[in-house]
Amino acid sequence: MKAEIIAVGSELLTAERLDTNSLFLTAELNRIGIRVIQKAVVGDDPDEMASSFRQALERADVIVSSGGLGPTDDDRTRTAVSQLLGRKLLLNDEILERIKTRFRRYNRPMPEINIRQAMVPEGATILPNPRGTAPGLWLEAKGRIVILLPGVPAELRALFETEVGPRLSRIAPGERLFTRELRVTGLPESEVEARVSPVYALYPDIEVTILAAPSGIQLHPRIWSKNEAQARKLLDEMTLRMALPLGENLVSTHGETMEEVVARLLTENHATVAVAESCTGGMLAEHLTNLAGSSNYFLGGAVCYSNEMKMAMAGVPAALIEAKDAVSAEVASALADGIRRVVGSTVGVGVTGIAGPGGGTPEKPVGLVYIGIADERGARSQEFRFSAADRDRNRQMATQAALDLVRRHFLFPVAPKAS
Amino acid sequence: MKAEIIAVGSELLTAERLDTNSLFLTAELNRIGIRVIQKAVVGDDPDEMASSFRQALERADVIVSSGGLGPTDDDRTRTAVSQLLGRKLLLNDEILERIKTRFRRYNRPMPEINIRQAMVPEGATILPNPRGTAPGLWLEAKGRIVILLPGVPAELRALFETEVGPRLSRIAPGERLFTRELRVTGLPESEVEARVSPVYALYPDIEVTILAAPSGIQLHPRIWSKNEAQARKLLDEMTLRMALPLGENLVSTHGETMEEVVARLLTENHATVAVAESCTGGMLAEHLTNLAGSSNYFLGGAVCYSNEMKMAMAGVPAALIEAKDAVSAEVASALADGIRRVVGSTVGVGVTGIAGPGGGTPEKPVGLVYIGIADERGARSQEFRFSAADRDRNRQMATQAALDLVRRHFLFPVAPKAS
Numbered sequence: 001m002k003a004e005i006i007a008v009g010s011e012l013l014t015a016e017r018l019d020t021n022s023l024f025l026t027a028e029l030n031r032i033g034i035r036v037i038q039k040a041v042v043g044d045d046p047d048e049m050a051s052s053f054r055q056a057l058e059r060a061d062v063i064v065s066s067g068g069l070g071p072t073d074d075d076r077t078r079t080a081v082s083q084l085l086g087r088k089l090l091l092n093d094e095i096l097e098r099i100k101t102r103f104r105r106y107n108r109p110m111p112e113i114n115i116r117q118a119m120v121p122e123g124a125t126i127l128p129n130p131r132g133t134a135p136g137l138w139l140e141a142k143g144r145i146v147i148l149l150p151g152v153p154a155e156l157r158a159l160f161e162t163e164v165g166p167r168l169s170r171i172a173p174g175e176r177l178f179t180r181e182l183r184v185t186g187l188p189e190s191e192v193e194a195r196v197s198p199v200y201a202l203y204p205d206i207e208v209t210i211l212a213a214p215s216g217i218q219l220h221p222r223i224w225s226k227n228e229a230q231a232r233k234l235l236d237e238m239t240l241r242m243a244l245p246l247g248e249n250l251v252s253t254h255g256e257t258m259e260e261v262v263a264r265l266l267t268e269n270h271a272t273v274a275v276a277e278s279c280t281g282g283m284l285a286e287h288l289t290n291l292a293g294s295s296n297y298f299l300g301g302a303v304c305y306s307n308e309m310k311m312a313m314a315g316v317p318a319a320l321i322e323a324k325d326a327v328s329a330e331v332a333s334a335l336a337d338g339i340r341r342v343v344g345s346t347v348g349v350g351v352t353g354i355a356g357p358g359g360g361t362p363e364k365p366v367g368l369v370y371i372g373i374a375d376e377r378g379a380r381s382q383e384f385r386f387s388a389a390d391r392d393r394n395r396q397m398a399t400q401a402a403l404d405l406v407r408r409h410f411l412f413p414v415a416p417k418a419s
Numbered sequence: 420m421k422a423e424i425i426a427v428g429s430e431l432l433t434a435e436r437l438d439t440n441s442l443f444l445t446a447e448l449n450r451i452g453i454r455v456i457q458k459a460v461v462g463d464d465p466d467e468m469a470s471s472f473r474q475a476l477e478r479a480d481v482i483v484s485s486g487g488l489g490p491t492d493d494d495r496t497r498t499a500v501s502q503l504l505g506r507k508l509l510l511n512d513e514i515l516e517r518i519k520t521r522f523r524r525y526n527r528p529m530p531e532i533n534i535r536q537a538m539v540p541e542g543a544t545i546l547p548n549p550r551g552t553a554p555g556l557w558l559e560a561k562g563r564i565v566i567l568l569p570g571v572p573a574e575l576r577a578l579f580e581t582e583v584g585p586r587l588s589r590i591a592p593g594e595r596l597f598t599r600e601l602r603v604t605g606l607p608e609s610e611v612e613a614r615v616s617p618v619y620a621l622y623p624d625i626e627v628t629i630l631a632a633p634s635g636i637q638l639h640p641r642i643w644s645k646n647e648a649q650a651r652k653l654l655d656e657m658t659l660r661m662a663l664p665l666g667e668n669l670v671s672t673h674g675e676t677m678e679e680v681v682a683r684l685l686t687e688n689h690a691t692v693a694v695a696e697s698c699t700g701g702m703l704a705e706h707l708t709n710l711a712g713s714s715n716y717f718l719g720g721a722v723c724y725s726n727e728m729k730m731a732m733a734g735v736p737a738a739l740i741e742a743k744d745a746v747s748a749e750v751a752s753a754l755a756d757g758i759r760r761v762v763g764s765t766v767g768v769g770v771t772g773i774a775g776p777g778g779g780t781p782e783k784p785v786g787l788v789y790i791g792i793a794d795e796r797g798a799r800s801q802e803f804r805f806s807a808a809d810r811d812r813n814r815q816m817a818t819q820a821a822l823d824l825v826r827r828h829f830l831f832p833v834a835p836k837a838s
Binding site: 011012015016017018022026036038041042045052055059207211220281282283285286289290293294298300302304305308356392 | 639703724
C-alpha cells in the first residue's frame with residue numbers, strides 16, 4: 001500500500017516554516033505497513049489544493065492531509081476535497097453540539113464561524129478530536145482512502161494514534177517497516193560510509209540511511225518485512241557487522257544518545273563528574289545535565305573564559321598558564337584536575353580552545369581544542385583540530401569530543417599520567 | 420511568476436529526514452519576485468519522479484528541483500526530466516573534462532559511473548558547479564523553466580547564488596517580497612496574537628506569520644510589492660503599531676536574537692556579566708557565549724547543582740539555604756550577588772528551580788524557577804512558574820527569562836533592593 005502526505009497551509013510555503021507533521025505520519029504509516037511515496041506542501045488556494053489532491057488520488061492508495069480544517073476563511077481543505085470527490089457538505093449536528101460544549105466548558109460563546117467546522121462531506125466517517133474543535137475526516141472514494149487531519153501537531157498525533165492508526169492497521173497488508181539506529185562519534189560522514197558500505201551488499205533487503213547530526217553520524221538500517229522475527233534477526237546481524245569496522249567510535253546500536261551512554265557509564269561505575277570549560281561556554285555542562293536524574297552524577301561546572309577565572313574557579317596555577325598558554329594540553333589537564341578537586345567529583349573534564357571566528361593564530365588556529373580528563377590517578381589530555389568555519393559547530397564538536405572522552409574513560413581505560 | 424520546488428531522494432521520504440533546501444530556495448525565489456505555490460518531495464522511482472515534474476509543469480512557470488544528479492543508480496533526475504521533455508541525453512565533453520580534472524586534483528582516477536554526470540539533455544544550459552562534480556542544468560520547454568540542482572546544500576546554494584538567481588532576476592516581474600521580523604519574549608503565542616491581530620485589518624496587503632520558537636514568539640510580516648520604498652514604509656508603520664501593545668515584551672524589530680540584544684546592551688553600558696545556575700545546567704552560560712566576541716562581556720559561570728557547590732562556587736551562605744531552601748527567591752538573589760563578587764563582574768545572574776520531571780512537591784512544583792539579578796547596588800529576584808511538562812522546555816524558558824532579566828535590567832531599570 002502506498003500513501004501520499006499533503007500538508008495544507010500558505011504559512012508552510014514561506015522561508016520560515018517546514019512541515020514536520022509528515023515525519024510523525026511517515027513513522028506511523030511505515031510501522032503499519034504503508035510506504036510514503038510522495039509528500040507535498042500546498043497553500044490555501046482552492047485550485048492548487050484540488051490539483052494536489054487530484055494528483056495524489058492518481059498515485060496513492062491512502063492520502064493523509066494535515067491542516068486547513070480551522071474555522072477561518074483560509075481553512076479550505078474540507079471544501080476543496082468535497083468538491084473534488086463530488087460530495088455535498090452537510091451540517092453535522094453532533095459535531096456542532098460537541099464544539100458548542102467545548103466553548104461552554106471555557107465559558108465562551110461559540111463564534112459563528114466555528115459552524116464551518118461542523119460541515120462534513122457526505123459519507124465521511126467522523127474522527128472525534130479530543131484536543132480541539134476540528135474533527136478528523138475519513139473518506140473512501142474510487143478505491144482510495146482520504147484522511148483529513150488538523151494541522152496542530154498535538155491534535156494530529158492524538159487523532160492518528162486513537163482513530164487513524166487502528167483503522168489503517170486492519171486494512172494494511174502484513175509487510176511492515178523495522179528499523180535500528182546506530183550512533184557514531186569522532187568520524188566524518190564519508191569515513192563512516194566507507195567503513196560500513198561493504199556490509200550493504202550482504203543485506204540487499206536492508207536500506208541504510210546515513211544522517212549527519214550535530215551530535216554525530218547516525219546510521220538507520222530499514223527493512224520492510226512480513227516476518228518480524230526474521231527482520232529483527234537480519235537487523236541484528238547487519239548491526240554487528242557494521243559495528244566491527246566502527247570499533248570504539250560506535251556509541252550505541254539502539255539509538256541511545258551520547259548523553260544516555262555517558263549517564264549509564266557514570267551510574268554503573270558509581271562515579272560523579274565535574275567540568276571546567278572555556279570555549280564550549282557551558283555547552284558541556286548543559287549536555288551533561290539534559291537528562292532527568294543528572295544530579296545523581298553531575299556535581300558542578302565552571303565556565304571560565306578568562307585566565308583569572310581558570311585560576312579562581314578551577315585552581316589552574318597562574319605560572320602554568322604563563323608558561324604554556326591558556327590554550328594548551330597542560331592547561332586542559334589542569335582544568336580537569338582542578339575542577340575535580342574543587343568540586344570533589346570522581347572525574348573532572350577540562351576544555352580549552354579557540355571556537356572562533358576570531359582569536360586564531362597560525363600556531364593556534366580556530367578549531368584547535370584541548371580536552372583533559374582526570375581522576376584520582378592523574379590527568380591526561382587530547383588535542384583536537386576541528387575544521388568548521390562556524391563557531392557554533394566548533395563548540396558542538398568540542399562538546400561531543402568531551403562527552404566521548406568520558407565514555408572512553410570508562411569503556412577503554414588507559415593508564416593516565418600526570419601532566 | 421509561480422514556482423514549484425521538487426526535492427528528489429528516497430531518503431527524504433523517511434521519518435528521519437526533512438528537505439531543508441526548500442527554505443533557502445523559497446527565500447531566494449521570493450526575494451527575486453517569484454512565489455512558491457507548491458513543494459513536493461519524491462523518491463528515486465522514475466515513474467513517480469516523472470509524475471511530479473509533469474504536474475508541476477501544468478501549474479508553475481518555474482520548477483526548481485534538488486537532488487538526484489549524483490553518479491549512482493539512484494540518481495535519476497536527469498533521465499526522468501529528459502524523457503518527460505522529449506530531449507535526448509548527450510555526453511558533454513566539456514563537463515566530462517571538468518569532472519576528470521576535479522578527480523585529478525585529488526589524485527584519484529575518475530570512476531566510470533561518473534560519466535553519467537556529464538550527460539546533458541539536448542538544449543540545456545549548463546550551470547558550472549564550483550563545489551562538486553554535478554553541474555546544474557537549466558531547461559526551457561513549453562514556456563516553462565526547469566532548473567535541476569544538486570541536493571548537497573553547499574553546492575545548491577553556491578549554484579543558485581552565482582548562476583540561477585541572476586538569470587531569474589532578469590526575467591522575473593517587478594514584484595518582490597519584503598519582510599520584517601519581530602521577536603517577543605515572556606508571552607504565549609495566543610496572547611501575542613490577541614494583542615497584535617487588531618492591527619492586521621489596517622494593513623490588508625501585509626500577511627503576518629506567527630511562529631513559536633524555543634527562544635520566544637516571532638512575528639513575520641510579509642508584503643509583495645513593486646515599490647520598495649512604499650513596502651518598507653508600510654512594514655515600518657505596521658511594526659510600530661504592533662510594537663505598542665507588545666510593550667516591554669518586544670525584544671527586537673529586525674530579527675535580532677535575544678542574545679544579540681543582550682550583547683549590545685552589555686557592550687553599550689560597558690558592563691560585564693557572570694552567572695550561577697542550577698536548574699538550567701549551563702544553558703544560560705552557553706547562550707551568553709554563543710556570539711563571537713562574547714568574551715568581551717561574559718566573564719564566567721558556575722553550574723552549581725548541589726547545595727555544596729552553591730556555597731563553594733557562588734558563596735551562598737549555608738544558613739540561607741538551610742533557612743529558605745535552595746529553590747527560593749533569596750537563594751536566587753544570593754547566587755546572583757555571590758557570583759558577581761567571586762568573578763568581579765558588573766552584573767550577576769542566579770538561577771535556581773525545578774526543571775523536572777522529578778523533584779517537584781505541592782509547594783514547589785516542577786517548573787518553579789527563581790531568577791536573581793545583582794549589581795553593585797544590590798540584588799533582586801523574580802519568581803516564574805513554567806508549565807511545561809518536559810525538562811528541556813522548562814530549561815529553555817528559564818534561560819530565556821534570565822536573558823530577558825538582563826535585557827530589562829538595562830532597558831527598564833528598577834531600584835534594586837538587597838534581599
